[in-house]
Amino acid sequence: MLKFALAFLQFLFTISSSTIIPLPSTLRASARNQSWSSPSSSFSLSFVPLTQSSFVLAITFNPGNVIVWSASDNGTGGAVVVDSDGMLNLLLNGDLRLVNGSGSIVWDSGTANRGVLHASIDDSGNFQLLNGDSFPVWSSFENPTDTLVPSQNFTVGKILRSGSYSLSLGRSGNLTLKWNDSVEYWRLGFNSSINENLSSPRFTLRSNGILIGLDPSFPTGMVNMAFSSDYGEGNDVFRFLRMDDDGNLRIYSTTGNGRTRNVTPTWAAVTDQCQVFGFCGVMGICSYRDSNPICGCPSQNFEPIDVNDGRKGCKRKVELEDCPGDVSMLQLKHTKFLTYPPEVSEQTFTVGIVACRSNCLQSDSCIASTLVAVGSGFCYMKTPGFVSGYQGEVLPSTSFVKVCGQAVPNPPLYKDTSGKDDESRLHVMVVVVLVLATLLALIAIVTGFWCWFYCGSEKSGYLSAKYELFDYASGAPMKFSYKELHQSTKGFSEKLGNGGFGAVYKGILSNRMAVAVKQLE
Known part of the structure; x- marks a missing residue:
């Protein structure tokens, strides 16, 4: 009796907080505005368009249409895509079935003949198929996608x-x-x-x-x-x-x-996104440009599997089995091949850097190797299969990869500046000397032109007197030639008066200073 009462109360609560979808019911991809929505419309089950002719069945959070669940392939986890004639059928037998326009079943809940009475969707985003006791036979919460x-x-x-x-x-x-x-x-x-x-x-x-x-x-x-x-x-x-x-x-x-x-x-x-195994695909090397992860190949002995998608990985231009006896080891500084459980126990050896390279070269079961850090003694011997790499300037690891023929490295992403200080200083000194020499040459040229135009001319004497007036203004006695005085008084033409020992004339010096000039008798 108590169990029945609790079940009835739960049923009433479910009814009041959820939208009920009866059997049978249908959603159509072609009906763009059709959906099964929660009471507050925060969540909806509907067909979400990918293109004009392709759709996925999804539960979305609104507003924004954020997908929180989708009908997906159990093997790959990818959303199942249908055309514009696709339908979702909630059948009388309780099965929830997604069909394409051709009528083929592309997904179903597997709940046929299991007592499903109706479906519901609530304001938490949970879509359920409920039996007569209001207990879920299937729910999106119990079958999450991503x-x-x-x-x-x-x-x-x-x-x-x-x-x-x-x-x-x-x-x-x-x-x-x-x-x-x-x-x-x-x-x-x-x-x-x-x-x-x-x-x-x-x-x-x-x-x-x-x-x-x-x-x-x-x-x-x-x-x-x-x-x-x-x-x-x-x-x-x-x-x-x-x-x-x-x-x-x-x-x-x-x-x-x-x-x-x-x-x-x-x-x-x-x-650190580059620490995700397989992010750049098989034989791909993850690195950073600014703060964004990018994918590339180990060397020019490799080429992208898909030139439009670096995450698909890389392949050798010449496979190892096609060059017997002509195999070399490509060295990659600041690079490691990611090694996680369960590979760690199987691929870790304690050797030095020389043995880490040579042991891999001599082994048919090794295609690449990584010395974790100089002096660590740990070497990962990568076996044929999926190899995922990471290159970064601060990584202490050095890695080696088998290639056919001569190894052709990529242009360096990170320049090694050790031992380059003296060369850098020399370059700076050369630049400084060239700049100073240029400035001195310009000064010499300007001085030459100035002397050519002014030295020995009347203007030269005039300018000389002009600059000497700086000393005159300071109160120190100045010496003027008769010619300078004659010019400043305009030939002693403006008489101011007579004084002891001679007449006084008005004069204007080169700095426009007015003066009185006495002409001695």
């Missing part, structure tokens, strides 16, 4: 997948990022001392931007694991956790008003 939203639990057995990358949770409480479900390149755990399995570990992202881990065995019940850079800020910020196709796990925050919202990454699991 995204987690607040209040959605991530538990053992669930996987977020994007391309070759996946996020999973282990029994010990460790979140792990893997490439191709094998190479583990990142881990986040509750506590490094926890080696035992927990009873029911789970992770969830809170609406305030904090990623928390939970398990009944914890004293406080939960542990804060990661914080978005804007955690706790804004009441209108929608945050979500996404497994991106570049292999990184990020928290995003959406802000803004109206139909347009800004989506900004506010936390990343791998802070």
Whole structure:
């Protein structure tokens, strides 16, 4: 009786907080404005256009149409694409089925004849197929694709997948990022001392931007694991956790008003993108231009697999099997080939730099090697398969790659300036000497022209007197020639009066100073 009452209360709560979709119901890709929306319209299940003729079935957060779930291929994690005649059918038998315009089934929930009574979508973004007791037979929260939203639990057995990358949770409480479900390149755990399995570990992202881990065995019940850079800020910020196709796990925050919202990454699991295994594809080398990761090939002995997409990796222009007996080792400074579990235990050897190179050259099972750091003694011997590289100016590693014929290095990304100080100083001194010589030559030329025009001329004497007046103005006695006095008085033409010993005339000196000149009798 109590169980029935609880189930009935849960059913009433579900009815009141969710939009109910009855059986049967249909969504059509061609009906652009058709959707199944939550009560507040914060989330909608609809067809989202990729192009004018291709669509994906997705749950979106509104406004902004941020995709938080999509009908995806279980193998690749990629969204299933349908044409404009595609349909989503919620059948009478309880199955949710996505069909293409040709009528072929491209995705279904697998819930046929399992007692589904209706579907619902709530304001947390969860789409469910519910039975008569209002318990979920299938839900989007329990079948995530690449995204987690607040209040959605991530538990053992669930996987977020994007391309070759996946996020999973282990029994010990460790979140792990893997490439191709094998190479583990990142881990986040509750506590490094926890080696035992927990009873029911789970992770969830809170609406305030904090990623928390939970398990009944914890004293406080939960542990804060990661914080978005804007955690706790804004009441209108929608945050979500996404497994991106570049292999990184990020928290995003959406802000803004109206139909347009800004989506900004506010936390990343791998802070150095080049540390993501396989980011630049097989034999690709990841490096940075400014702060942006870029992909290239190890040397000119290689070429891109796809010239339009550096992330597809590189291939040898001549394969090793096509040049027996003509193999050499290309040396790559400041470069390492990423080596993570389980490869570490299989590919690590303790040798010096010479042996790290020569042992790989002589071994048919080695195609590249990396000395972790000079003096460390650790050498990774990379076997044929997927090899992923990272080149950076601060990396202490040196790597070697087998190539056919002579190794043809790329132009250096990072110049080695050691031992170049004297040469740099010499270049600076040469430039300084050339500049000084040029200035002296210009001064000599100007002085020559000045002397040629003015020296020995009447203007020269006039200017000489003019500059000597600086001393005259200071009160010191000055000596003027009769010619200068004759010029300044205009030939003694303006008489001011007579005084003792002679007449006094008005004069104007070269600096326009008025003076009285007495002509002695």
